Amino acid sequence: MVIIIALVLFFMPFYWLPAGTVDLGGDGGRLYFYDPIHLAQHFGTYSLWPQGTGPVGAAFSRLPFFHFIAMMSRVISDMHTLAAIHSGIKLAGGFLSVFAIIRLLSGGTSVAAILGGLLYLFNPAMTENYIRALPSHDQVFLNPLMAYLLLKFFLSGKMRFAVIAIGVSVLFAHVYSYTSAPSFFAFYPLAVLFAFCYAIWIKRVRIGWLRVMWAMILFISVHAFHFVPEFFDLIDASNRTTSRVFNASDAAEQLTYFVSVLPIPKVSLRWFAASAWMPSIAWSVVVPFVIVCGFLLARRPKRTMTLAGLFALVTLFFSTAKVSDAAVGLYKQFFLFIPGFSMFRNFYGQWQFVFFFFYSILFSLSASSILPRVGRLAVGTSIGVGLLLIVRVIPFLNGSLVNQKNHLSDTRVAIAMDPTYTETLSFIRTLPTDGKILVLPFTDCCYEVVHGTNDGAYVGKSPVGYLTGKHDFAGYDEIMPFSDTFWRLSREKNYQGIKKLLGILNIRYVFYNSDPRVYDATFPSYPYDYARKHLPDSQEGYREFVDRIATTRLYSVGTFELYETERHSYLPLFYSAAAVLPYKDDPRLSEYAKAEAFFEIPQNNIHDVYMEQNDVLSKNAVASSPEITYHQISPVKYKVTVSAATEPYLLVMLMRFNEGWKVYSDMVQLAGNSHVRVNGYANAWYITPGATRMQNSYELIVELDKQRLFHTGLAVSVATAVVSLIMGALVYGNNSKNHSSPV
Amino acid sequence: MGITVRTILHQYKQVVLTIFVLIVLSDIVFFKTESDVMLFVTLASYVGCILYYKLSSAATFRLSLLVLGVMSVAFIATGTSVITERAAVWLFFLILTGIVQQIKE
Numbered sequence: 001m002v003i004i005i006a007l008v009l010f011f012m013p014f015y016w017l018p019a020g021t022v023d024l025g026g027d028g029g030r031l032y033f034y035d036p037i038h039l040a041q042h043f044g045t046y047s048l049w050p051q052g053t054g055p056v057g058a059a060f061s062r063l064p065f066f067h068f069i070a071m072m073s074r075v076i077s078d079m080h081t082l083a084a085i086h087s088g089i090k091l092a093g094g095f096l097s098v099f100a101i102i103r104l105l106s107g108g109t110s111v112a113a114i115l116g117g118l119l120y121l122f123n124p125a126m127t128e129n130y131i132r133a134l135p136s137h138d139q140v141f142l143n144p145l146m147a148y149l150l151l152k153f154f155l156s157g158k159m160r161f162a163v164i165a166i167g168v169s170v171l172f173a174h175v176y177s178y179t180s181a182p183s184f185f186a187f188y189p190l191a192v193l194f195a196f197c198y199a200i201w202i203k204r205v206r207i208g209w210l211r212v213m214w215a216m217i218l219f220i221s222v223h224a225f226h227f228v229p230e231f232f233d234l235i236d237a238s239n240r241t242t243s244r245v246f247n248a249s250d251a252a253e254q255l256t257y258f259v260s261v262l263p264i265p266k267v268s269l270r271w272f273a274a275s276a277w278m279p280s281i282a283w284s285v286v287v288p289f290v291i292v293c294g295f296l297l298a299r300r301p302k303r304t305m306t307l308a309g310l311f312a313l314v315t316l317f318f319s320t321a322k323v324s325d326a327a328v329g330l331y332k333q334f335f336l337f338i339p340g341f342s343m344f345r346n347f348y349g350q351w352q353f354v355f356f357f358f359y360s361i362l363f364s365l366s367a368s369s370i371l372p373r374v375g376r377l378a379v380g381t382s383i384g385v386g387l388l389l390i391v392r393v394i395p396f397l398n399g400s401l402v403n404q405k406n407h408l409s410d411t412r413v414a415i416a417m418d419p420t421y422t423e424t425l426s427f428i429r430t431l432p433t434d435g436k437i438l439v440l441p442f443t444d445c446c447y448e449v450v451h452g453t454n455d456g457a458y459v460g461k462s463p464v465g466y467l468t469g470k471h472d473f474a475g476y477d478e479i480m481p482f483s484d485t486f487w488r489l490s491r492e493k494n495y496q497g498i499k500k501l502l503g504i505l506n507i508r509y510v511f512y513n514s515d516p517r518v519y520d521a522t523f524p525s526y527p528y529d530y531a532r533k534h535l536p537d538s539q540e541g542y543r544e545f546v547d548r549i550a551t552t553r554l555y556s557v558g559t560f561e562l563y564e565t566e567r568h569s570y571l572p573l574f575y576s577a578a579a580v581l582p583y584k585d586d587p588r589l590s591e592y593a594k595a596e597a598f599f600e601i602p603q604n605n606i607h608d609v610y611m612e613q614n615d616v617l618s619k620n621a622v623a624s625s626p627e628i629t630y631h632q633i634s635p636v637k638y639k640v641t642v643s644a645a646t647e648p649y650l651l652v653m654l655m656r657f658n659e660g661w662k663v664y665s666d667m668v669q670l671a672g673n674s675h676v677r678v679n680g681y682a683n684a685w686y687i688t689p690g691a692t693r694m695q696n697s698y699e700l701i702v703e704l705d706k707q708r709l710f711h712t713g714l715a716v717s718v719a720t721a722v723v724s725l726i727m728g729a730l731v732y733g734n735n736s737k738n739h740s741s742p743v
Numbered sequence: 744m745g746i747t748v749r750t751i752l753h754q755y756k757q758v759v760l761t762i763f764v765l766i767v768l769s770d771i772v773f774f775k776t777e778s779d780v781m782l783f784v785t786l787a788s789y790v791g792c793i794l795y796y797k798l799s800s801a802a803t804f805r806l807s808l809l810v811l812g813v814m815s816v817a818f819i820a821t822g823t824s825v826i827t828e829r830a831a832v833w834l835f836f837l838i839l840t841g842i843v844q845q846i847k848e
Contacts, residue, residue: 266823267831268814285815288834292811295804295841309842316835322828323835325779 002099002110006092009121013087016130016399018454021414022083023402025460026132032062032069033079033086034417035467038429040066042469046635047229047706050465051446052478053505053656053681058229060710061177062135064170079417087130093141095121098357101148102364104155105198105304109368111382116364118389119287120144123360124275125352127396131404131413132460136180138172139187139353147191147357153215154199157208162215163728170222178230182343182350186318190354194311202303221720228713229706254342255335262328265320265348270355277395283388287363290385294366297373305369308362315358318344319351406459408526411517415456420558421463427555428468428511428562433632434573435508439464439474441519441542442535443527446475449518457518459527464511469635473507476530481594481680487534488596495548499569501599502549503606504679506654508570510550514539515559571606574630574640574702577650577684578605582613595680609652609678624649636704643697646689653683653702660706665692670700756796763789764806771813771830786836793844800844807837 017023024030031039042050044063049055069082076082095117102113120126121140129137149165152158169176176184199205220227269275272284291309298305317323321331334341344350367385371378395401405412428437439448439462448462462474476483482501489497516539519528536542550563583598598610607625624647630640640651653661657677663670663685674686692698763785770781792798814830821827 266828267835268818268823268827271811271814271831271834272818282819285811285818288811289808289815292804292808292838295838295845296801296808306842306845309838313835313839313842323832324782326783 002096002114005114005117006096009091009095010088012091012397013084013130013399013402014081016084016087016402017080017414018403018416020078020080021412021416021452021454021456022079023131023133023413024415024417025406025413025458026134027461028132028134028137029461029466030083030133031461031463031466032066033083034463035422035425036066036070036073038425038467038469040070042635043466047660047704047710048635048655050469050471051462052471052473052480053654054471055656056233056658056660056704056706058177058226058233058706058710059179060229060713061173061179061226063225064173065135068171090130090138090140091121094126094144097141097144097148098360098364101144101151102361102368104148104151105308105361106365106368109371111378112364112368112371115367115382115386115389116360118386119273119363120356120360122389122393122396123273123356124269125349125356127393127401128275128277130396130402135174136183138175139183142168142172142175143187143191143353143357146188147195150191150195151198153211154195154207155203155205157205157211159211159215162211162218163724166215166219166222169219173223173226176223177226178234181340182346183353185340185343186351187354187357190311190315190358194307194358197307198304202307218720218724222717222724224713224716224720225710225718226713228716229709232706232709251335251342254345255332257345258332258335258347261346261348262321265322265352267316267320267322270316270320270352270359273356273359274392277401278392279394280388280391284392286385286388290370291363291366294362294369298369302365302369305362305365308358308365311358312355312362315351315355319348319355321347406457406523409457409459409523410455411451411457411522412455413457413459414454415450415452415458416454417458418450418453418558420560421450423557424555424560424562425463425467427557428464428470431470431509433469434506434630435470435570436506437464437470437472437509437511438502438507439472440510440512440546441528441539442531443475444530445527446477447527448474448513449523449527450513451515451517451522457522470509472511473505475527476592479505480592482599484590484593485595485599487530490535490545491533497599498549499566500603500606502565503569503571504654506571506573508565509554510546510563510565512542512546512561512563513559514543514561569606571654572628572630573654574628574638575607575652576625576628576642577609577652577678578607578625579609580650580678581608581610583610585612598680609650609682609684610680611676611678611684630702634707636707638702640700640702641697642692642700645687645692645696645698648686648688650678651685651687651700652678654679655683656681657683658704658706660704662703662705663687664701664703665698760792760796760802763792764809767806767810767833768813771810771817771826771833782832782836786840790840793840798844800841800848803837803841803844807834807841810834810837 022030022033024034040063044059044066047056047058049057049059072082076085098117098120099113102116103110106112126140145168146165149161153161153165174180196207199207271288273287274281274284278284294305295309317327321328371382374381390397403412403414441449443449446461447459448464450458450463452458462472464470464474465472473479476487479486482505486498486501489501516522519539519542536545546563550565552564553561554564555562581598581601581603583601585594586597589596601610624645626645626649627643628640628651630638632638651663655661659675661675661683662672670691671685671687676684676686678684766785770785793803810830810833814827814834817824817827817830
């Protein structure tokens, strides 16, 4: 029965979306179903994000999963099938894991465990987030699977359960990265505490602390490939996530956000495990009735139920906050006084997965108390409750919840990707390494809209940046500190100003999708609500806009066009500054408008750079402007050739300023104390002849040293994996010998 | 005087407990308040009754069942209204109280 249910759950997602289509969009960007090979190559492998000016940050945790999908795609080329298998694993894996946990905890009937598994899968948290699923959504099956392995490990002391858990965790390392920190810290501390309490208090098992320690060391070591760079990212004060989570004033801002979303979760809906979209929602009342009756009808107080009940109530508090005004007040104090707690600003969404995990266990344990007491009615009762749990979520089962329309558009989220778009991305990969890309139509945030060959459209992170190795600007967020400047220049139709802006940003190409189905009436608002007020509000207007800011058309297939900007206003990635133009920053300007402090200061030469006058280097005259050429070794390492450098000069690199970018000559770091920010965002180093041993012509290496953290971590991970495999083989070999030896 | 009060409390145990039930139901249905004072004073008094009358967790869970019934009716009739949410909060604290009693038992 259990296997049949699991198989049904596994194959169900195959029928959610039309064949040949897949939901790729949203913040998470499920582009790994579209092109996992290039995604792994261009996104997960370097300490550099592909959008905009190249913010430094680690995304290595996604590499194992990307490579796994890439490997699978060589066997299963259809992305619809791949995505369906992924969803099927979440459903079947989640069900089987919860079933196994409940059988382990209660040793009771399979029926109660099945009901618990069904409640776990068919609650709002687990059903509402398959559409545009974030990477952390894998917790649907990972949470119960890991909880089961944790319990087995604590109870049996056998390392193989820890090793299996760690092996699975590597494949889904993105769930254990700091971008998924809220879901990790919401679940695992409580899961470990639950397993610990169950082992000590209920089963009275002695926990092998040495083995626990070894398992933790093994976990940390094998995840070092992303833990090490992420740790250094976290302690970088300029990191936005770090600031938002650990900075006191930013934490207070997150508290304001928390208060604003406080009305959203309802305590009663948590009790009923229900959501407004469920038909026959009234039947949801059976869920808490089973729980309370379970407490009442238990022949004697069951410690396991007590324990599960406690954890369910704690997580109910964390997922709603509103169990009294005092509870809300306490929650607010957590934001102010617990470092890092502000990561839970979206508390109701982040904690609901944990709540429903413990709630499902409690429900099942209660059911296992009730069923023996109802005698002959047990079968009918079980079937009745099971049907009620299933009928409530028919829109989920038949795919209606997943096969939806894009926000404020008649297009569907399920897209059959246009092959001409794929062809266009292939062309973009052949472009020279120098030069970033402006993506039009421009969006409010960072999205690109691509219409499919069906009635679907992709609305998500720009594939131009993620899949081609080029940096692109697709929205307002990505063009800062020039965001407001770009808006203003566009409104004023100041095309010369726009060309200057594109040059400062190293934008050499304009990618334009002229398809009216990605703009105009098909997307009348989102994701262009604000962009429309400043940029052309129709594709017809964009045609003129593109013609005015770009010159040469390099490519045109279908509705996809690629242009090159004017050569004389374009600045290469590396160049030497002609002069320094100091300016005074206006602290009232937001980070999106900082460029307004200097942009209108006239330049004599496009190689003149803007520098904040507080910077001591702004007072140093740039004495010369040597010839600079460069060659890309990798996206995080460049060889720069300098010629005729007889005087001090300012070497400029048009990537987002980060102290991790360093300049070396013959493996010696140069200009460590004169690394400055120019043009509001870029890197520059003041290099003197003395630093280069009075040579006029030489080669420099400009490298992002944070990439070395990944290499170090990777070495630790690989070494740990190899040693573990050898030790595992030896232990297995010894065990086999012991079993086969005659007594 | 003290002995008289204790005798009265023992003699009228069912009345006292009924009053508590009525206070809880009134807080949910009629007062429609979100005041913590009412909630915690009543809850503290109920805990006092548990200690005084040595009530079992079953009594608390029976009260929970009653509150759950009110919450369910309110949910079906009015959705996630103030009454439904208030009942949900009471259910939380009653089940918590019952669980703590079970641990002691």
